[in-house]
Ligand SMILES: NC(=O)C1=CN([C@@H]2O[C@H](COP(=O)(O)OP(=O)(O)OC[C@H]3O[C@@H](n4cnc5c(N)ncnc54)[C@H](OP(=O)(O)O)[C@@H]3O)[C@@H](O)[C@H]2O)C=CC1
């Protein structure tokens with residue numbers, strides 16, 4: 148018998164999440180049956196979507212939604228032998244019994260030099276979102292000027308680097324001077340701290356006097372309203388997220404939305420840098436989640452068990 152730890156939503160968040168909104172419970176798992184496996188969490192993801200989705204997809208008492216990289220520690224399913232790693236959407240749990248239908252195997256040819264945690268970051272959902280938004284939504288072209296906000300985060304930092312690789316001029320905004328320095332190191336052309344800028348409108352205009360061809364929108368709300376008039380004719384906007392609004396108790400005006408090998412190659416060639424903000428300990432899941440929402444992370448926020 149394995150006793151699993153699980154973080155549940157004790158009560159729906161009102162505004163910014165609080166430690167008391169979460170509850171850590173223990174649950175005894177059943178013995179896996181034929182076709183099933185027992186998973187042990189290795190890295191867990193904390194992502195912005197958990198805040199708005201908790202409101203619409205979860206009831207009080209439910210286990211927090213989320214993905215993790217887990218190791219198979221018992222197996223009655225030949226497709227997932229003991230010792231292999233998988234990505235599972237089983238939520239904020241330390242252990243879980245399930246069948247293979249819900250699991251994505253971590254590629255058997257995963258390069259040794261690339262941390263498995265990147266399956267939750269640049270090689271996973273955030274990285275692929277960045278690539279898709281740039282290539283399929285913005286259809287970005289060499290020589291164009293791109294704006295990305297939440298630029299030092301999991302999605303934003305990949306967006307800016309891929310756009311540079313494609314020969315674009317990249318403007319990024321982030322919420323601390325340390326993040327600004329990091330983005331300059333990554334090769335962004337113009338970066339500013341949106342929290343200390345005297346005027347967002349002027350900082351954006353100074354960074355790109357002729358306006359923006361593409362806008363990768365991660366923040367929404369007032370930020371997007373300021374950007375709109377600075378879009379060039381035939382400009383394209385990838386509306387990816389609106390984190391500035393996720394903790395609102397009263398609605399603001401503004402926008403609210405409801406190729407893996409390629410990424411390995413870029414990382415191994417040193418062209419795509421993937422900083423991670425790693426918090427240690429399953430018990431620190433709520434702190435890691437709240438820290439990410441308030442901007443503590445440079446790169447992808449993950450928890451290492
Ligand atoms: N549509 C899709 O498929 C997906 C959408 N997303 C969206 O992309 C966005 C970024 O996600 P992700 O890269 O995972 O997260 P990040 O790693 O960027 O972490 C969140 C960051 O958001 C910034 N932030 C927090 N509050 C505000 C605010 N009020 N105004 C501006 N910035 C703020 C903080 O950075 P700072 O210090 O700079 O303020 C923080 O570090 C989110 O909106 C998310 O919902 C993400 C994945 C998939």
Ligand SMILES: CCCCCC(=O)/C=C/[C@H]1[C@H](O)CC(=O)[C@@H]1CCCCCCC(=O)O
Nearest residue numbers: 195196199212213236272387388389404405
């Ligand atoms: C108003 C909310 C906007 C949120 C934007 C965002 O961050 C979306 C993220 C999703 C993306 O489209 C693909 C994903 O995997 C993200 C989350 C999906 C959550 C599904 C949870 C299902 C479950 O675990 O039960």
